[in-house]
Amino acid sequence: MLPPSRPALTPARSAGLMPGAGLSSARVAWRHSLRFRLAATYSLLALALIMFISLGVVTLLLSRMDQQFNDRLNERADTLAERYTVTGKDLGKSAGGIAAYTMLISEDDMVFAASTALNDYLNAPFPFQKRNSVVIQATPVRAVEREIGPLGTLWVGLPETDLIAARQSAASALLVALVFTPLILLLVGWWVGQRALSGLQRAANLADQIDPTRSLDTLPLPAREDEVHRLLSAINRLMVRIEAGQAREKQLLGQIVHELGAPLTVLKASLRRAEERTDDPEVRRAALVADELTFTTQDLMQLARGELELKLAWHYIPARTLQERLDRLVPGTVYAGDWTGGILCDPDRLTQALRNLLANARRAAGAQGSVTLTLQENTDTLTFTVRDSGPGLPPDLGERIFEPFISGAGSSGLGLSVARQIAGMHGGTLSGGNCPQGGAEFVLSIPGAALGDED
Known part of the structure; x- marks a missing residue:
């Protein structure tokens, strides 16, 4: 509700x-x-x-x-x-x-x-x-x-x-x-x-x-046609070309995602029915790969649409519900902290963000490594902390790790960028670094529900 x-x-x-x-x-x-x-x-x-x-x-x-x-x-x-x-x-x-x-x-x-x-x-x-x-x-x-x-x-x-x-x-x-x-x-x-x-x-x-991720407004030109006028005219023409290139890229990306979406939906449904009938571990693993591809197409679609076109559907859900969804998407995760409260969020978007963090952590830790998701709640904030036992983040990337198509683990490089965008849409933040004990650590914080008795 x-x-x-x-x-x-x-x-x-x-x-x-x-x-x-x-x-x-x-x-x-x-x-x-x-x-x-x-x-x-x-x-x-x-x-x-x-x-x-x-x-x-x-x-x-x-x-x-x-x-x-x-x-x-x-x-x-x-x-x-x-x-x-x-x-x-x-x-x-x-x-x-x-x-x-x-x-x-x-x-x-x-x-x-x-x-x-x-x-x-x-x-x-x-x-x-x-x-x-x-x-x-x-x-x-x-x-x-x-x-x-x-x-x-x-x-x-x-x-x-x-x-x-x-x-x-x-x-x-x-x-x-x-x-x-x-x-x-x-x-x-x-x-x-x-x-x-x-x-x-x-x-x-x-x-x-000017925000290059949005419509690129042209710069006003001075009345006198001097060198400054020439420079600004060249900048305006460059921005028009950039905007046209961005539009073509988004259009092409949207078409690719659309073409992938329908076959993936059919494939997921077929694998789910096969898993229910046979309970074959290979089929289950194939279903997880299909889920992985589905989330990648969702990330691509979000990138193609741009942040301004995204909307959040707010719901108040139990934290356990979010945990169960994540456990199905990224098996083998250890959950710590307090998962007995409620969360005011867009469940699909928040699941997408946390799933991206957990998938990256599992990829870095490997099959034998450990991935832990800890939930902590105080008066104003809910904090999700993802830790893994992998080699940690490359020191030369820094904040660039959150840029699209920048990856330190061989992935598409969209997961962290999309996760930070979703955290910002919830009014929160996402930061990353390395643990002193080893491995990477990502902290996603969003505002708490702060609901009264009537709510």
Whole structure:
């Protein structure tokens, strides 16, 4: 009898999207972000280009300034030399000028005339032999010499203070630009990358929500037909092809199962009648093989239909009834725990799930091994534990053991996948692992009946 508090249910999942798909809110770490890599690459390239251009401009500017300084110095030296050699009217006067240093050196390298700032060098040996740059009174000076015939040598110097200050200002500006330009470029590149890749990010969030086991919704395309538009169009075409391939596979699988179903039904009925008449162990073994094939076709049909098309027919049955059905399907199982209570479930589906677990366990344990099914009940949960004495689960499979067509024991690989699906439809779970004492262990839990006296 169907309890009024638990009507027939279907899994409540929206078509096409995973429920509460936390993946859509996932964020890529900044160091792995395409946006960051683009911004960093753009910043480095722009920095290299700016640095190359800036160094060229600054070098050219300083070279021009240096050339202008030398031209000015040479022009002044030539003018003064001409005044001394041609007219001689300035002989005996101090050769000076605004911000200029001049000295007249005799043939025996004695200073016999000098500008006011160089009076300390008068009548003394010339101190700056073959030196183009000197320091006078803490001021850097660049100098040139001119021969003025019998008068000796004219020495002319100009202070380099302004030129050095210009060099320092240019170097400081270039250093500040190299320090702050990468940061500014990175921020601008990050912002531009965010704007440029916003459509791709939204598409990725939507793609994370798509459940490939259901109808594959296509991704919305941006208005601008750029590279992102092209990529999303290709993804949409791929999903259409995938959905068409899935539909063809399910259709073919359904046709195969349908073709196998009718002969198996006739074969099971014939074997059952033969077993009743003869009680032959070979006939009994053949009947068990027919049951095995029947359950395999049921698994295939469930896979072909998909989870959304399955419904549970809820019944409240004694646990002993479930035990008797399983004992007929998988003989030799040892039952432990408390089998005196009741179970609210779809008996056919729950039998199918537990039978798949027991059949896998028997296959792993072999004819001489042991398989145990233990039922434990607490306030909210019923727990079925299947243990076997086989070699255990392959460590390299892990959770993949529950995927369709993944098997560690040479079976079809559908049993565990279907069993977990049935457990989920009951609101429960199915997990597997290896026992410390050896062998495999699978735990299937479903909610308890939680019925009151009236129920």
